[in-house]
Amino acid sequence: MAESAVQTYDRIGVGYARRRQADARIAAYILTALGDAETIVNVGAGAGSYEPADRRVVGVEPAMTMIRQRGPAAAPAVQGSAEALPFVTGAFAAALAVLTIHHWSDWRVGLREMLRVAQQRVVLLTWDPDSTGFWLHDYLPDLLEYDRRIFPTLPALREVAGSVEIVPVPIPHDCRDGFLGAYWRRPVAYFADDVRQAISSLATQDASAGLAQLAADTADGTWERRYANISHLEQLDVGYRLVIVAGAAS
Numbered sequence: 001m002a003e004s005a006v007q008t009y010d011r012i013g014v015g016y017a018r019r020r021q022a023d024a025r026i027a028a029y030i031l032t033a034l035g036d037a038e039t040i041v042n043v044g045a046g047a048g049s050y051e052p053a054d055r056r057v058v059g060v061e062p063a064m065t066m067i068r069q070r071g072p073a074a075a076p077a078v079q080g081s082a083e084a085l086p087f088v089t090g091a092f093a094a095a096l097a098v099l100t101i102h103h104w105s106d107w108r109v110g111l112r113e114m115l116r117v118a119q120q121r122v123v124l125l126t127w128d129p130d131s132t133g134f135w136l137h138d139y140l141p142d143l144l145e146y147d148r149r150i151f152p153t154l155p156a157l158r159e160v161a162g163s164v165e166i167v168p169v170p171i172p173h174d175c176r177d178g179f180l181g182a183y184w185r186r187p188v189a190y191f192a193d194d195v196r197q198a199i200s201s202l203a204t205q206d207a208s209a210g211l212a213q214l215a216a217d218t219a220d221g222t223w224e225r226r227y228a229n230i231s232h233l234e235q236l237d238v239g240y241r242l243v244i245v246a247g248a249a250s
């Protein structure tokens, strides 16, 4: 039987918090999107990245391996899933979900739940499957196809949420949060076991052939030459988007 996303995170999530820490520049985008919301539910909260310390936050996270990695100063978290949020309607000003919606067993149900519990706004950080991706996908085209299957498209999100604001989030070249697109200027990072372990698609899909080619290309200078156009950029749009639904429960 196929492993559920929760089982996956209970298995691969060990050590997640070391590689997956909030990047301050991405946090600034999220904070702006949250506006003045004083109470926030963070759905698929993981170890607590991007939870504003100066607001009242509750995390919802199904995987105990992830909950255990929340630091002593982190907001309280309940074990639960997006598809059945254990809160009354309008319990929070805002609902936040960061790089998690593609894991939900039914993202439409989960998004409706977020819209139900949030009075003012829903904020998602996600990846646009209609974006072109970035050079890693030249090496790992199957991974691009895999991600395109599991991430909801922006029109599909609109169908459920109605009017949404989309904000592109460019990724800094030295991004601290080690998600798939974080290392677009640091190709050798993908060779580290703990880096791949903290990226669910690389932890669960066989990427060995593409990474072997990448190793050869970084070693002989092919990668440098091929992607010279990005090697001095400070940040790059690799498809990450904030999706903001204002006036959620109204």
Ligand SMILES: C[S@@+](CC[C@H](N)C(=O)[O-])C[C@H]1O[C@@H](n2cnc3c(N)ncnc32)[C@H](O)[C@@H]1O
Binding pocket: 005, 006, 009, 020, 043, 044, 045, 046, 047, 048, 049, 050, 060, 061, 062, 063, 066, 080, 081, 082, 083, 097, 098, 099, 100, 103, 104, 105
């Ligand atoms: C890539 S991690 C992101 C964690 C955190 N938001 C962050 O930015 O570090 C994805 C998280 O989604 C959680 N998840 C998986 N299925 C879920 C579901 N149905 N409802 C809520 N969270 C879920 C996983 O357990 C994991 O903690």
